[in-house]
Amino acid sequence: MPRxxxxxxxxxxxxxxxTWVSQLSAGTAKTNRRDHPRTRAQGAKPKSATVVIRAHGVLASVLDIxxxxxxxxxxxxxxxxxxxxKGRxxxxxxxxxxxxRLAVASGNHSTVVYLAAYTGLRWGELTxxxxxxxxxxxxxxxxxxxxVRVGAEIHVGTPKTHELRSVPYPEFLELPIAQLCEGKPRDAILFGDGLDYLPRPRASGKSRSWFTTALDVAGLERMTVHDLRHTAASLAISSGANVKAVQRMLxxxxxAMTLDVYADLFDDDLDTVSASLNAARNRAVERAVRVGR
Structure with a gap:
């Protein structure tokens, strides 16, 4: 809007x-003269790669229309x-x-931690x-x-990719989820009092969130709730789930996006592929030798 x-x-x-993209990255973006002076002054600070890409995406989408x-x-x-x-x-x-350890330290929020870590749901989807x-x-x-919280308001829409999906949860979560449902009507929100959405725990700020406190009690490094989504992908892949299943879960x-985002988790699979190929080749050669005899 400023430009x-x-x-x-x-x-x-x-x-x-x-030129505008270059200026945003360098912090020299100029604004239109008709814009408010206070808005024009904001062009001095270089914008992050994420901000530049998003700003360009908004402009490109408007021009597509x-x-x-x-x-x-x-x-x-x-x-x-x-x-x-963007640096990954x-x-x-x-x-x-x-x-x-984290779930136990989270107290009343333990089921939130378990579901995030074992289903890979985004915070907005979960809440x-x-x-x-x-x-x-x-x-x-x-x-x-x-x-999704925008300012002081919660905006409810479709999931990020605009596609509905069904996500499985482990058997050990049957009872905790049943307890969350108990006494609530079908349209009630699963977590909390059934009426208000759970706020995302802040990763920083003056007041410590329940998640930050739980990390400290559990003796874990600082991370965000979103990192539990990455954990879910890691656990699913290590358990033998194929890429397509992980894609649908997340x-x-x-x-291709799943492969790109979690390429590091598939490194061990390369060793498995090599070992499998070697074993298959040895079996084939031995079979040919026996037939030849």
Missing amino acids: WGATQVSAIAHSDVR AVKDRRIPHNPARGVDNLPR KAHRYLSHQEIE ALRVRDVDALRRRLAVNENA GHAPA
Whole structure:
């Protein structure tokens, strides 16, 4: 909005978008003169790769609509080759024993920890679960909604990939989930009092969240609730789940994304492939030798 809010879509050139992306990354982005002075001053600080990519994505999406409305012949924001690359943060994976310590230290929030670590649900998906989403016979959770806090309000919509899915949960969670459902109507929120959504525990700030406190009590390094999603992927892969199953559990749009995000978890599989190929070759050679005799 600061740069393009007062600009006609037909006046936006590809070179302008490219320059804007570079300026955002360098912290020298200029704004339109009609914008508020306070807004213009915000262009001094270099933006992170995530912010730049998101800002460009918003502009490109707006211009995609302009193309469909035939206001412009093509999208000048597409094909920009100077977008910054996001550095990938190393994932933090917990073991079964560490999850147990964390869950015990979490007290009343133990079921939240268990579900996040063994289903891979995003926080918004987890806290948006309702009693009606629990299929106790099949031990499945229907992921139909996603609750996201924007400012002081909770906005409820579809899951991130806009696709509904069914996620299994381990047998040991049958009783804790049944206890969460007890006494609540079908439309009630599964966690908490059934009316209000659980707030995401803050990773920093003056007041310590229950999650930060639980990490300290359990003797674990600092991490976020979202890291439990990575743990779920790790445990599923180590248990022998194939990529397609993990993709469906996590709600990734393509399986390629699962492979890309968790490539480090599949390194051990390369050794398995090599050993399997060697064993298969030896069996084939031995069989051929026996037949030849």
